[in-house]
Amino acid sequence: MHGAVIRKTEVYYRCLARTIAPGSPVLADHPRTVNLREVDVLDSLNKWIGHLFAPDNVDGTVRALVGSQTDSSRTKNSREGAKQRLADAQTQVRRLQDAIKAGADPAALVEAINDAQATRAAAQAELDNSPEPAAIGEAEVYAMVDSLGDVGSALKEAKPESLGRLYENLSIDLKYEPHARTVEATSAPRVVSVRVRGRTCTLFTRVLLPEMG
Numbered sequence: 001m002h003g004a005v006i007r008k009t010e011v012y013y014r015c016l017a018r019t020i021a022p023g024s025p026v027l028a029d030h031p032r033t034v035n036l037r038e039v040d041v042l043d044s045l046n047k048w049i050g051h052l053f054a055p056d057n058v059d060g061t062v063r064a065l066v067g068s069q070t071d072s073s074r075t076k077n078s079r080e081g082a083k084q085r086l087a088d089a090q091t092q093v094r095r096l097q098d099a100i101k102a103g104a105d106p107a108a109l110v111e112a113i114n115d116a117q118a119t120r121a122a123a124q125a126e127l128d129n130s131p132e133p134a135a136i137g138e139a140e141v142y143a144m145v146d147s148l149g150d151v152g153s154a155l156k157e158a159k160p161e162s163l164g165r166l167y168e169n170l171s172i173d174l175k176y177e178p179h180a181r182t183v184e185a186t187s188a189p190r191v192v193s194v195r196v197r198g199r200t201c202t203l204f205t206r207v208l209l210p211e212m213g
Contacts, residue, residue, distance in 0.1 A: 011038040013176075034178045041174065041183055046155045046163075048185060048205050049170065053151040061203070062141045065189070068202045069135055082126040089120035136191050144191045182206055 015034040020027055052061045093116045100106050148169055154162040175184040188202040 012036060013038065029179070031178055034176070036176050036178075036183075044183075045172070045174075045185055046158075049166070049172075049187070050152060050155050052187075052203065053145065053148070058145060062138055062145065064203060065141050065191075066136065066138055079127065082123045086120060086123035086127065089116050089123060092116040093120060140191050144189055 013036045015030075017027060017030050017032045020030065051057060093113065096109050096113050096116065100109060148166065151166065154166050169189065171188045171190065173186045173188070175186075176182075177184070183206070185205050186202060187204075
């Protein structure tokens with residue numbers, strides 16, 4: 001969606017069906033034009049953020065962020081694949097060695113042994129260079145929250161530059177469902193520590209928009 005000023009003062013976010021790639025499955029139930037008024041979203045979004053980081057709720061927010069941590073599916077799948085290749089290669093090497101002990105011609109198995117050993121070495125190197133990601137603890141999440149500054153003041157002042165910076169730091173993502181008139185809001189702030197390169201923790205809410213007059 002892209003922003004547009006309509007009626008001189010109101011900001012809308014618009015998505016036109018004609019701008020979507022032909023053949024996209026999204027087109028099946030996409031209205032010809034989708035208009036989302038910014039003011040309908042900001043109030044509910046800011047109330048949610050304010051609730052999360054209100055002094056009385058920060059402890060619960062930190063616990064929720066810590067508990068939301070999950071390993072990247074790509075990293076996890078890569079490591080699992082490397083582990084399986086390593087196990088398969090080790091099994092293959094043992095079988096070839098057993099075949100030689102049983103009387104097979106070693107010269108005939110040299111290429112197969114070399115291939116299995118090369119696969120084993122590559123899989124082990126991949127595992128060595130992609131260690132299991134460490135989880136981030138509450139102390140680091142509290143430090144991230146402190147780095148946001150006074151969230152309440154930024155929301156109360158409602159200055160575009162302050163709000164924009166806050167939304168960026170919280171990695172706010174919005175998904176609009178025009179038929180249900182709801183917006184799914186996700187916050188996935190990045191938490192960095194000296195132990196971990198960086199982890200994303202995620203919070204989610206669903207906002208029901210007011211009926212349009």
